[in-house]
Structures are given as structure tokens and as C-alpha cells.
Amino acid sequence: MPRLNEATREQRREAIAVAAMACFTRDGFASTTMADIIAEAGSSAGSVYSHFASKAELVRYTASSAMTELIAAASEGLPSERSPAVVLGHLLEASARSTRARSLLQIWAEVPRDAELEEIATRNLGELRAQVSEALSAWCRDESRDAITAADPDAAAEALADVLLTSLQGYLVRVTIDRTIDAGVLAARLTAVVERF
Secondary structure: OOOOOHHHHHHHHHHHHHHHHHHHHHHOOOOOOHHHHHHHHOOOHHHHHHHOOOHHHHHHHHHHHHHHHHHHHHHOOOOOOOOHHHHHHHHHHHHHHOOOHHHHHHHHHHHHHOHHHHHHHHHHHHHHHHHHHHHHHHHHHOOOOOHHHHHOHHHHHHHHHHHHHHHHHHHHHHHHHOOOOOHHHHHHHHHHHHOOO
């Protein structure tokens, strides 16, 4: 059998990851077996195992790609006016555009059991936090803000980034668990609260 070129190899790896994500989303990480993933991918066991040595490796790959997709979506099209409410609204919209964002709840639940997954999640959340903090930096440096923000705008941007990321995570938890909720209404309510900053 001919060897795959790098582009084809990456396409197959991504197709397997998409199949795994479908299984994880439908059945959860614990209940999904490699046989389920192989069947979902429509591949042979040899093909899947040539790309991923184990289910744990596949979980880590899908976790990293889900966070990377969310970070990329959050960095695209950020409005020039970057108040906390605008940035939060943008993050919530980015999570809605991300095809894998809702799987993050399951990924985060696996973090305490997998040190490598914890490292991936910590690194990716740190990258997203830095991106959000940077987006808020100019708003926090505006001298018309309150004395606390003006006194240390970098600390204020970091604190606000924590608030916005926690809101985003809570939003993802809520829309994943409560399938009856109107995600748009919930996003508008969260944004309205943050507008009071």
C-alpha cells in the first residue's frame, strides 16, 4: 500500500477526529470505545490506530482541536469597540460558530483524570485568557474609567478576562445541559449584566 503524503495524512487524521467527536458528543468519553470510533469513521482498525495509538490520545487531540477552534473563532472579527460587554458578546457568538465548543464540557470533565489533557486545557485556556485580556486592554486604559481600573489597567483587564471566561464557560455548561434554553436569550442576558461594568 502506498504511503500517504502529509496533507492526506492530516485529512484522514482530522476525519477520524471528527468521527470521534461525534461519538463523544453522542455517547460521552467513557462510553465511547475505539470500535465505536472506527465504525463512525468508516475506517479499518489499522487505519485508525496508525493515526492514534489509543482513545486517550484521540481525546487529547480532539480536546486540543476544540479549544483551538474556539480560540480561532474568538480572534476573528473582534469589533474595534472592545468594552467587556462587546468582548463577551463576541466570545458567546464565537462559541456558537464553533462546531466543537459544546464538547468542551465533556473535555473539561476529563481534565482531573488525565494530566496531559489538563496541560492542554490549561495552555489553551491561558491563551484564550491572554487574548481576551489584550482585547480589553485599551478599554481599561481609558482614563474616564473608574479609579480602580485607571490605577492598574493591566490588572483590571486580567480580572475582567477572568470574569468573561467564567461567563463563557458557564454559558457553555448551561446550553449543553439545558437543551430547552434559548442560547440567544441567555447570551443577551449575560451581556446585559456585563454592560454595567
